[in-house]
Amino acid sequence: MLGECKALANETRLRVLEWLKDPERHFPESAGEAAELGVCVGLIQQKAGTSASTMSAHLAVLQRAGFLLATRRGQWTYYRRDDDRIRAFAERLHRDL
Amino acid sequence: MLGECKALANETRLRVLEWLKDPERHFPESAGEAAELGVCVGLIQQKAGTSASTMSAHLAVLQRAGFLLATRRGQWTYYRRDDDRIRAFAERLHRDL
DNA sequence: TCGCCATTTCGCTAATTAACGAAATTACTC
DNA sequence: GAGTAATTTCGTTAATTAGCGAAATGGCGA
Numbered sequence: 472m473l474g475e476c477k478a479l480a481n482e483t484r485l486r487v488l489e490w491l492k493d494p495e496r497h498f499p500e501s502a503g504e505a506a507e508l509g510v511c512v513g514l515i516q517q518k519a520g521t522s523a524s525t526m527s528a529h530l531a532v533l534q535r536a537g538f539l540l541a542t543r544r545g546q547w548t549y550y551r552r553d554d555d556r557i558r559a560f561a562e563r564l565h566r567d568l
Numbered sequence: 569m570l571g572e573c574k575a576l577a578n579e580t581r582l583r584v585l586e587w588l589k590d591p592e593r594h595f596p597e598s599a600g601e602a603a604e605l606g607v608c609v610g611l612i613q614q615k616a617g618t619s620a621s622t623m624s625a626h627l628a629v630l631q632r633a634g635f636l637l638a639t640r641r642g643q644w645t646y647y648r649r650d651d652d653r654i655r656a657f658a659e660r661l662h663r664d665l
Numbered sequence: 666t667c668g669c670c671a672t673t674t675c676g677c678t679a680a681t682t683a684a685c686g687a688a689a690t691t692a693c694t695c
Numbered sequence: 696g697a698g699t700a701a702t703t704t705c706g707t708t709a710a711t712t713a714g715c716g717a718a719a720t721g722g723c724g725a
Contacts, residue, residue, distance in 0.1 A: 473579055479665075480577035481683085482570060488665065512702065525684055527703055546692050546701045561662040568576075568585065568658055578713085609672060622714055624673055643671045643722050667725085674719070682711070689704070695697085 472567070475560050478536035483519055484529050488538060490518065491552045508542050509551030569664070572657050575633035580616055581626050585635060587615065588649045605639050606648030 478484060490497040491510065497518070498510045516526035530550055533539040537556040542549045575581060587594040588607065594615065595607050613623035627647055630636040634653040639646045 473577070473582060476573055476576040476582075477682095479573040480570070483683090485570060485573075513700095521683095522685055523702065524686080524704080528683080531703090543691090543702095546699095548702065557665055558662075561658070561665055564661060565655075565658040568654055574712095580713090610670095618713095619715055620672065621674080621716075625713080628673090640672095640721090643669095645672065668723105669725100670721105670723080672720080672722105675717085677716095678714085680711105680713075682709105684709075685707085687705085689702105691702080692700090694699080 472563075475536045475538075478532050478538060481529070481532075483521065484533055486519065487515060487529065487533065488552065488557075490515070491539070491550065494551070507551070508544060509540070509549035511547040511549050513547075515550065569660070572633045572635075575629050575635060578626070578629075580618065580623075581630055583616065584612060584626065584630065585649065585654075587612070588636070588647065591648070604648070605641060606637070606646035608644040608646050610644075612647065 479488075494501060494510050498514050501510050501514055512523065512526055512530065515530070516523050519526060521529075530539060530541070534541055534550070537560065538553060539550050540553045542551075576585075591598060591607050595611050598607050598611055609620065609623055609627065612627070613620050616623060618626075627636060627638070631638055631647075634657065635650060636647050637650045639648075
């Protein structure tokens with residue numbers, strides 16, 4: 472609960488979660504192949520306007536909180552939403568908050 | 569959204585919200601009279617083990633986020649949950665997150 | 666009015682979080 | 696195996712948040 476809330480308590484991380492709801496729309500460069508794998512760090516970092524290392528840390532926080540899934544494919548790491556766990560968290564909040 | 573999440577991103581504040589779900593149980597000293605008004609700062613502060621000023625700041629954060637309602641009665645300020653707005657927030661999170 | 670009590674505000678210090686660039690790591694490509 | 700590109704880790708600095716005690720405020724009651 473605390474970890475999840477802390478993960479959401481940051482502008483940049485909220486925006487990333489939002490973008491990943493519709494990757495096609497927010498990352499048109501990322502077309503085709505890796506659509507269901509998610510979006511690679513470089514593109515997210517570029518769109519957010521942060522350094523690569525900063526974005527890497529943000530994505531790690533979101534992953535540890537259970538909101539994102541990461542898949543390493545060669546030299547790229549693709550991130551996508553873990554909608555099941557996001558929904559589960561929202562429901563737990565609705566029950567317990 | 570950000571403000572609400574930040575408000576929840578703190579152990580002490582989460583515990584206060586939890587306690588106020590059942591004031592009778594968690595604040596038996598506060599019996600009777602002011603039951604529906606809520607619980608005064610002093611009792612909450614004492615239970616949490618913080619200074620009065622620290623708790624005052626936490627309660628202000630929760631109030632600004634819309635999770636608590638405050639009623640000043642004489643020299644006491646009583647806090648209680650704003651369950652309507654808490655529920656509304658949980659639902660918005662369920663929709664938008 | 667005076668003094669007291671609960672609460673809030675102020676000024677400050679410590680802890681946590683965010684950010685960067687440089688260096689290290691990982692994994693293709695040649 | 697060497698070179699290259701993407702990502703992560705490391706070390707550091709800046710910004711935000713949490714905490715306290717002391718002082719100020721607001722309101723009761725003698």
